[in-house]
Amino acid sequence: MAAAYDDLTDVEMIEDPWGAIISKGKAYHGVRIPGHKKGLRIYRQFVEQVCDNWENVKRLCSSAKQFENKVKADN
Numbered sequence: 001m002a003a004a005y006d007d008l009t010d011v012e013m014i015e016d017p018w019g020a021i022i023s024k025g026k027a028y029h030g031v032r033i034p035g036h037k038k039g040l041r042i043y044r045q046f047v048e049q050v051c052d053n054w055e056n057v058k059r060l061c062s063s064a065k066q067f068e069n070k071v072k073a074d075n
Contacts, residue, residue, distance in 0.1 A: 001046050003060040004053040005029050011060045 002008055002017040005028070014020055022028045023036045031045045050057060058065040 001028075001050060003057040003064070004046070004050040007056065007060070009060065012062060 002014065002021050003011045006021070008014070011017065018038060019036060023033045025033070027033060029049075031042060033042065054064075054068075058068060
């Protein structure tokens with residue numbers, strides 16, 4: 001999510017993006033984050049932006065590229 005929203009060139013170097021960036025405040029890019037809790041409701045609010053910026057996410061995050069390759073290989 002940090003790669004989709006913040007365009008951080010060093011996003012892969014952040015050990016815990018959820019704790020270090022996303023849940024730092026009460027909201028992250030307009031999405032209310034209740035404490036440090038992750039949940040389906042929160043992820044549903046992020047999914048459109050992540051999909052819209054998928055090419056950039058893959059460029060910044062090698063695990064996203066690996067995920068896509070694995071999904072394509074399994075189909």
